[in-house]
Amino acid sequence: MIIVGITGGIGSGKTTVAKVFQDAYGIPVYIADDEAKRLMNDSKIIKQELIALFGENAYKEGKLNKTYLSQEIFNDKSKLEKMNAIVHPRVAQHFKNWVEEQDAPYVLKEAAILFESGSYKQCDYIITVTAPLSTRVERVLKRDNTTKEKVQSIVENQWSDEKKIELSNFVIVNKTFEKTREQVHETHSKILNLIG
Structure with missing residues (x-):
């Protein structure tokens, strides 16, 4: 089974992106x-x-x-x-x-600390989801009952986007849902081509 890791900093929208793969293409998603x-x-x-x-x-x-x-x-x-x-x-x-x-062309493993935990080593391909830091902080403040300081502390404990991108096969920039959906479609097609 081909394992595709999907990661991104807190608030980048990796779960939302994983859900698009699941809903649009029937790709099984494991949310670590x-x-x-x-x-x-x-x-x-x-x-x-x-x-x-x-x-x-x-x-x-x-x-x-x-x-x-x-x-x-x-x-x-x-x-x-x-x-x-x-x-x-x-x-x-x-x-x-x-x-x-699972019975699918590939599965997605969604994990916030895919790189930090070393579990990226078990993945055949990796997708990093990014979004501007201000957008990410805003999303987390809306979603979780937390403070800016706590979100900042989590950001500092995670690898930077640049470091993640270096080790990734695909990058999805998650700003607007429409654009994100297009990128998911492209990425899905590329993965299918790679795995033949």
Whole structure:
């Protein structure tokens, strides 16, 4: 199965772009962040390891305490690395199992930190979605109940667009939906040509 990674900085619109591939061309999409959150809530092993790392406050009424965790990792980079070391291998295994069940010319793996986590190495091709920083910040402020400072901090923890583009096969500039849809169509056609 051909695996196409799709990534982009926070607020770039990678999920929206992935959805166009799914809706217009029937391409299966695996959203790594959503699956990670689901596994953090459902996996007993992950729960035990996160409680061992962050204490009982990691979960509130049996559900992941995202507010508490984001404060913990916001102030301590080593805790973020340890949390990723717990979660990422399980997400990778889950993804592998998911891929085996798909029947399509290729699948999309959407991940915010595709490069940072090293999971880009499992992809045959990579699409980076970009948008102007001001647009991205605006989108995230609208979407999440957060502050400009927090968004800025996330931006600083992610690779720059330039660095991502260097390692990407395709770039989609997500400014207007119409233009984005055209770029998705072109990219889909190019991928089909590449995989023959």
